[in-house]
Amino acid sequence: MKNIRFFTFTLGTSILLFLFLFIPVGHAESGQTYEIGASSLNLRSSPSHSSEIIGQLAEGEQIVAFQEAFGWVQTYFDGEEAWVASQFLVPVDKESQTQATASSEMITVTSTDVRVRTGPGTEYSVIGYTTKDDTYTLLETTNNWHKVALDNGKTGWIAAWLTNPVSSQAAPQTETNNSAVAAEETTNGSLAGYNIAIDPGHGGKDPGSTAFDGSLEKDYTLSIASTIAKKLQNAGATVIQTRTSDYFVSLKDRVNLSESHNTNAFISLHYNAYPIMTVNGFSTHFYSNGNDRILAQDIQAALAKYLPLKSRGVMRGDYHVLRENSDLAVLVELGFLTNPNDLAAIQTADYKNAVADGIVEGLMDYFH
Template sequence: MKQKRFLIIAGGFLLLFLVFIPSVHADSGQTYEVGTDSLNVRSAPAHSAEVIGQLNDGDRLVVFDKAFGWVQTYYYGQVAWVASDYLFAVNGVTSVNQKEITVTADEVRLRTGPGTQHNILGYASSGDTYTMVKTSNKWNKIILNDGSVAWIASWLTDTSGSNHPAESSENNNHATKQSGGSLAGYNIVLDPGHGGKDPGAIGIGGTFEKGIIMDTADNVAKQLRDAGATVILTRKDDYFIPLEERVRISNAYNTHAFISLHYNAYPSLAINGVSTYFHSGGDDRVLASEIQSAIAQKVPLKDRGVMQKGYHVLRENNDLSVLIELGFITNPYDLDTVRTAEYHNNVAEGVVEGLKNYFNE
């Protein structure tokens, strides 16, 4: 059995804290458990505050105060704050921000884990209500009537606010196909890499990655909107956006997919091609595969496949997310190709098709 780490390191620390804290809220001292991976511990209750540590799924902390969606605790003797959305009570089923969810479709599968690859425990019907204790990659962990736990797709409950199609009871696909393959109801955060003081990759003739990527992003955004999607751009022009802000933008919306667009570089002129990256397996990898396959069929560049890597915008993102490297600007053929309007349009078609294949099949 995995030994869970406890944020209050020793009993002596806890006694010291209780002595020197004059007043706290009524639920002060309640122990909570982390329900997500890589949860940042910050010096103040704000996403812009300094990160002083990290917690992982299953770690525990004692809450002494709450404010603005954050809880106050202590981290190695230092006052610390953690976002409350990812915590649930150890001695009960209530989260810090308690959420009751309602199922919005019939014959919805209850699974043993957060993804369609996990075994089916049973089924829920439209109108059934459950207490949610955590969320992971668009799946909700819920408490069943007998006290056991199960996972349900968030797009089939009233917590997601999306129009994601219902999970089929006839097969193992994660969704039934929507009429016409529309992306209506889906929020896509499009992240053009680099910008401003950050040129990104530097290619042949001093070509800057940031100078090409916006043309691609504009084409992708237009075709996504034409397909019915709501598109949020992390930047709309040549200015600098920190990685943390790009992730914050994604996490601030009811984001169904985050897509970061880039061009690559390498010391050898011979290296070329298109690749799509994901951080974790499961749905992220499935989406990466769908987008990579669709783009590869529409552009003349080498298909380098899907790869796993811990890029910040993927690793720190709470949403479904991928990063696409759309060619090497250090390769003469790739560079000539990616500069064309035809290439930008073909990439956009591939991204749209990949998203449709993921969401609507």
Template sequence: MKKMRYGMIVFWTLLLSFMFIPSVEADSGQLYEVGADAVNVRIAPNHNAEIIGQIGSGDQLVVFQEQYGWVQTYYDGEKAWVASQFLLDHKEKSAAKDTSYSTVTITANNVRLRNGPGTDNDIIGHTFEGNTYEVIETAGRWHKLLLDNGSAAWVASWLTDHPQQQQSSSGEETSGTTVVPLDGYNIVLDPGHGGRDPGASGISHEQEKNFTLTVAKVVAQKLRNAGATVILTRSDDTYVSLEERVNISQAYRTDAFISLHYNAFPITTINGTSAHYYQMGKEYKLAQNIQSALDKHTELNSRGVKQDAYHVLRENEDVSVLVELGYITSPYDLPVIQTENHQSNVADAIVEGVQNYFHN
């Protein structure tokens, strides 16, 4: 009996001491993987709380509860908290790594087909968004496709629904648009509102918070396809204060903070998109590049670039912009905003705007 009691004490001591280690699962919690470097572990769910350690990309931890954008785990046997925007669900992460696919679908328009895996190879044709092909071979960041006429051609994998991990430093081109890699850049996407804050109300009482989260996920994926590291200030219908959104940006080495919103106005004829900045210089340049790309990729009216003192811009030390992606009170804008095609076009525009900002 004493031996059994001693064994149980040892068991629970080890469990508490190593609740946070790579590749540990627990029946009472959910396993997550860290998706960023140097993530702080704190004693309380607040960016001002004491830091008790750090975890890095690829580390795994067991989560026992979530609270206002934070998750509770254990670190060195003590209860600890980590900001949830730095974490990936382990099951989703594992699924994302599965490359046992036989076909790919093109995710951009006018994608160049080449006779070899690389931008130094000759262009032999073009393909378009939505087209699906059998994959014959994959080399680095390139897929060799079996075309409808029986011939074969190579396409950049980051322009398909199965991008490979390492992108060519020279980038790949679509007709009229250069796809510039964003490897090494950290982008914080801020879906406006959430939880008890619904934001603006649309014609039929649609809630802005739902639109911003939906489009943010599309934008995030396309930025990641371009090589960027992307952090969301919220990934579900959770309330996050304005102060916390700024804290999230400043807690990380953020190269650009982009807050996504939809507008509203009592006069229903008012419509269109706009990009907002607080300071001249880098923020103005980023807003200008994003708005120019929105004008190019979307069919909504352009309301231009505006200087404003929104909290997430005024109080943020990082380069930051706020983008209004249309009016949900407009009978013209709303049906367009709700389409998947428009959301994809918005994502293309933001990616292009960010690329132009960093590389021009």
């Protein structure tokens, strides 16, 4: 059963809301694109008018809805989940949207300082830069330009001749392991003396993503956190957990908690969701290109040894808990709750144990 939430609206918004009453409550319109129909609209950390404002959208800007419930639409902003009140959103006609392919094909950038543009050609404006070994989900190809999903939830275009396709089973980072050292150390390795912060994503009023069977990301992250904590403790580590039951912890407090201890590594636990059901697999994300990236590669490589799901590789992600964190920090996305195969695996005890084994081994590879 979904719990019904009640919100207070002003008279004006109530009238506007009335116009949208034909939208079934709780019905997910995942993948629907909306345009902002107010002069500005707040992005909030959870579906409530009293939650923290994390950004603002201007009239005419567009968002993609990942889930929709109780008058709120969830999207992504700066790589983080964000909620906007749906009464100011105007659905964009599906006809005018580009046809996204149902594949989960990935491409990797082969050159440094590659421009990301708003359209398929050098005449389009530059919205950012990407670099060698960055990996993206391919959405569409037009005139030798790839449209890709960016980390901030938006899309951009990259010249196809500056990229290579990633074969789905490839784990390109395995070669970078110092295998000689790792082989010797992992048999009787130890994390004694290391403080590891484990951060179960979401919690309390922030449910995270919703699986297609209605179960919630916040429950999966909490459940697997205790499996990981146990295995880390068995390996000798001291574990700092940013939450231990179903309550809300702000992103800032998660970072503060980690930084207030002598933390050697911070690992944020999440599960993914995507409007296209076939998209699947697990990935590890980092923000800084130095040690964070190396730890992400070690953890992703170790997870790839144990997990039955597809490795999507290592990706740069602009997440608050990574960006604002002075500790060594990575974020793992442990499969897609919107993919039936991923979800079936995620719900098993074997999967939780495999994730914990992978994380322990990845940390040992990194620290030894």
